[in-house]
Amino acid sequence: MVVVLLAGHPTYWHRAGQGAREALLVHCSLAHSGAWRGVERVLSEQLKMLALDLPGHGRSADWDGVGDYQDTSVHIAEALLNRETTGPVDLIGHSYGGTIAMRLAQRNPARVRSLTMFEPVFFSAARNHPAYAENTALMDGPFAQALQVGDRMEAARLFNALWGRDVAWQSLPLSQREDMARRIHLIPAGKPVTHHDIHGQLAPGALERLEIPVLLMEGAGSPALVGAVHDVLEARLSNVRRHVIEGAGHMAPITHPAQVGDSILAFLRETAPVGA
Template sequence: MISVMIAFVTFVVLAAVVALAVSWGLTRIIEARNPPRGRFVTVDGVRLHVVDLPSQDRDRDAPTALLLHGANLCLDDMRMALGGVLSKRMRVIIPDRPGQGFSEPGPGPVASAEYQVKLLRGLVRQLGAGPLVVVGHSFGGLIALRYALDDPDAVAGLLLINPTTHPRPKGLPWFQRLAGLLIGPLATFTLLLPLSLAMLPRLTQRMFRPEPAPPDYAARSRLTLGLTPRRFSASLREYSELRDQLIGLVPRYGGIATPTVIVAGDADPVVPPKIHAEALAAAMPQAQLVHLAGAGHMAHHAHATAIGYEILRLALRRSEPVDSEKECPDQ
């Protein structure tokens, strides 16, 4: 019996070592195929990766758009959806959030929205940008809200796309709690990456449901970077502390005076609008809630033109929609 147990433990250890080596090798391949495309800026000793797109417009007084991506993603997601169209009228800054893409997590805690905003504010200062229209998608929406709370004078407008804003009334679903227990450091650094790569088309489809994903999304967004162990581990830390952060921030939303537009995909199954976007709109009566019928969680791709209208309206300080013929960016 003891010999059987020793053999079993030996097998498990060897399998883990092999899986760790495979994951390490796949990570090196993914990073080699997806090198950094922006520049590096060091803030408080933390190296951040950012793309800075100059405005094609001669009006240099327009605010700068700061685009903040969601969890498990990198800056390329926001760049491919909104970066190019917005840079026709505005300067656009798109960072890899701390711990994601090619930005270091720093000493942390990287799960803290306050900590991420501290680094992002330092980045913006070094780039000499401002005032800002801060655009946040999903978890990036929470970071955008925290930015407006921590530095309201720097934020001329907020545009939140399916933002994560409120704790679920009953906590996380059972399968997410179970995943949190099972997907620990061992799984993250061994099995997660090869299994995720095998299911990449299905994972992409689930991100965009019920709308179809762009056919080249995984490649153009460099989605696989977010599945590598270091980056996925940072995302797990964000998830683990999310509920407590939201509970602490909810009472503060009503104090945000920044002009705000909340874009809600009516069919978003990931961040349901009734729990998040609509609840935020109720807490911020001065904010405008824009519903996108049939839109899912990744609404900034299929509905980039509609969202571009709202960003430009905030930037140009208009109370009415911008002229679609003259002022709205084309895709």
């Protein structure tokens, strides 16, 4: 596909799969829509998928810094769904993309058939857990200091050490490390959502009202904060399943696409027939 104007923002997106059901895939921070290629291959016979590059990622235009980053992303995703889909969709989101997918479902649940989130970064849900303090100490300390002095590569390295530990920093190609460093300013752009729940996605009743089937996925080797967040979400969501990918971490949709894709297929078949 080419870059098109969605909600006023030049956005790249692509389509994959030939299935009967429509789906939207939303990638994690510092990645792009191509990160879903492995998972798309697993789901290609059952789902007709859309995947977009979020603002500042991949081939989409950079974010202009105006307003809230998640707001911008949600409006773009809604414009893509309005343009390219006709019925209810299955939403699949990874990390920060999971927060966007859930917001789409909360804003218009009638348009959503199911919601899959791989480690959505709703950190404020686990504010009282020790892992929250550890994460905050790193991000408000060494990470923020590196950004303040303009050392974007060091900021990217620190972020990867925490959330990309299943993909060692030094093993990444230099071009990929440089790309992450160029986009690292988008991490603090997500903080109003991840740490402050600016849109009330976790407000009293907000999760409980989401009645569609939800799958929470996590890597067995992911940071403890992931499990703490999922414990809260699992307790409050009314129709939820939880699955752990053994031997994987936060980047499992990229490092373990077969296991992630198979788990999604099992969830879809259990909650509503894939051919429905």
